[in-house]
Amino acid sequence: MEKPILQVALDLLELKRAVEIASEAIEGGVDWLEVGTPLIKSEGMNAIRELKRNFKDRKIVADMKTIDTGAVEVEMAAKSGADIVIILGLSDDSTVAEAIRAAKKYGAEIMADLINVPDPVKRAKELEELGVNYINVHVGIDQQMKGMDPLEVLGRVVESVSIPVAAAGGLDAEKAANCVALGAKIVIVGSNIVKSRNVIESARRVREAIDRAWKEGKKFEIRRKKLEDEIREILMKVSTPNVSDAMHRAKAMKGIYPLVRGKKVVGKAVTVSTMDGDWAKPVEAIDVAGEGDVIVIKVSGYEAAVWGELATRSCINKKIAGVIIDGAVRDVDDIRALGFPVFAAREVPNAGEPKGFGEINVKIVCGGVEVNPGDWIIADDNGVMVIPKERAYEIARRALEVKKHEDRIRGEIEEKGRTLAEIVELYKWEKVQ
Numbered sequence: 001m002e003k004p005i006l007q008v009a010l011d012l013l014e015l016k017r018a019v020e021i022a023s024e025a026i027e028g029g030v031d032w033l034e035v036g037t038p039l040i041k042s043e044g045m046n047a048i049r050e051l052k053r054n055f056k057d058r059k060i061v062a063d064m065k066t067i068d069t070g071a072v073e074v075e076m077a078a079k080s081g082a083d084i085v086i087i088l089g090l091s092d093d094s095t096v097a098e099a100i101r102a103a104k105k106y107g108a109e110i111m112a113d114l115i116n117v118p119d120p121v122k123r124a125k126e127l128e129e130l131g132v133n134y135i136n137v138h139v140g141i142d143q144q145m146k147g148m149d150p151l152e153v154l155g156r157v158v159e160s161v162s163i164p165v166a167a168a169g170g171l172d173a174e175k176a177a178n179c180v181a182l183g184a185k186i187v188i189v190g191s192n193i194v195k196s197r198n199v200i201e202s203a204r205r206v207r208e209a210i211d212r213a214w215k216e217g218k219k220f221e222i223r224r225k226k227l228e229d230e231i232r233e234i235l236m237k238v239s240t241p242n243v244s245d246a247m248h249r250a251k252a253m254k255g256i257y258p259l260v261r262g263k264k265v266v267g268k269a270v271t272v273s274t275m276d277g278d279w280a281k282p283v284e285a286i287d288v289a290g291e292g293d294v295i296v297i298k299v300s301g302y303e304a305a306v307w308g309e310l311a312t313r314s315c316i317n318k319k320i321a322g323v324i325i326d327g328a329v330r331d332v333d334d335i336r337a338l339g340f341p342v343f344a345a346r347e348v349p350n351a352g353e354p355k356g357f358g359e360i361n362v363k364i365v366c367g368g369v370e371v372n373p374g375d376w377i378i379a380d381d382n383g384v385m386v387i388p389k390e391r392a393y394e395i396a397r398r399a400l401e402v403k404k405h406e407d408r409i410r411g412e413i414e415e416k417g418r419t420l421a422e423i424v425e426l427y428k429w430e431k432v433q
């Protein structure tokens with residue numbers, strides 16, 4: 001039985017960086033190099049040629065994601081140096097057949113990607129019968145952000161075909177080892193290697209994990225955390241700029257500032273709507289909120305405080321994560337001394353009366369942004385972002401991808417002395433007028 005193959009997916013836009021990262025990945029133990037679809041779209045067949053030229057002893061896999069004109073696309077990729085061409089399993093059988101004919105003619109092989117295929121087991125069997133060389137159980141990057149995982153169907157596909165099966169989609173060392181335990185012969189890793197600050201180390205970690213799983217006949221293990229814990233854990237790793245980028249540059253709350261600098265708040269919103277100075281509902285919300293929640297208060301004016309030191313102390317007792325107030329607060333020095341994260345619009349010395357107008361856990365607009373009970377709040381020195389609860393996992397995952405991408409670029413700036421414009425080829429991507 002042969003050792004599992006580790007394939008790195010070079011999902012980059014810049015060819016120079018792809019060649020550099022490929023060389024580091026090989027040093028870390030990668031076997032095959034995949035020219036990722038974004039790289040092919042950005043650089044064309046030249047990307048395949050360049051990788052083949054630089055790495056003659058490696059199999060070059062071209063992720064063409066072909067869905068039509070099977071022969072033409074496979075011919076293009078094979079003539080440019082691809083040893084394996086990836087086509088979509090969703091393609092019509094005639095496209096698959098044409099792709100296989102072209103591959104045979106030019107000495108290449110075909111890998112069929114099952115991304116978005118409604119019945120992966122059935123289609124895998126059909127694709128094997130049509131003559132593809134490899135099946136790829138793949139969950140795409142956008143699908144990963146919704147929590148989909150290739151491990152869900154991998155085992156069933158492996159059992160239903162006799163050709164080698166590859167697995168791809170958000171794999172890290174632990175998941176890659178699980179893929180091997182489920183019978184994958186090829187493990188494809190993109191983001192967790194190419195966006196890493198230390199590509200050699202990240203590739204090595206995956207290499208060691210899959211080799212161990214293969215040698216020791218590892219059993220498949222799944223340790224899925226509670227969704228809410230997973231969201232919180234991811235959001236604690238990212239910043240509000242990461243979240244804004246992940247939400248297509250969404251805006252933070254306007255005019256709300258941290259009273260205490262250097263604090264980060266992550267949690268689900270308990271919302272409050274109240275009148276200027278009426279601190280009854282804001283304070284009652286402390287008893288409604290649970291550990292780790294964030295109280296978000298919209299006040300109808302800014303003349304009298306609805307929050308102060310004693311409310312803050314009560315929050316600390318209840319382990320509430322933070323308070324956001326589109327209104328006025330007082331006892332600012334005490335709050336600073338307590339180090340509890342309060343974000344507010346205005347500071348005043350005078351409190352109002354606890355009249356009890358207003359409501360808890362209703363839709364509010366705070367700092368110009370709609371907040372519903374249960375939405376996720378992330379706040380830091382840059383500002384306060386609201387993530388609608390329905391998209392919390394997806395946005396958290398996307399923000400983490402933004403962070404990984406920045407970590408890699410930060411590394412290139414710090415360690416290789418490059419500039420940002422150089423790394424991302426800024427001039428090339430300026431809008432053509």
Ligand SMILES: O=C(CO)[C@H](O)[C@H](O)COP(=O)(O)O
Pocket residue numbers: 009010011036037063138139140141168169170171188189190191192
């Ligand atoms: O084909 C792809 C996306 O369509 C990627 O190459 C594949 O998903 C592997 O990358 P990652 O490990 O980041 O998911």
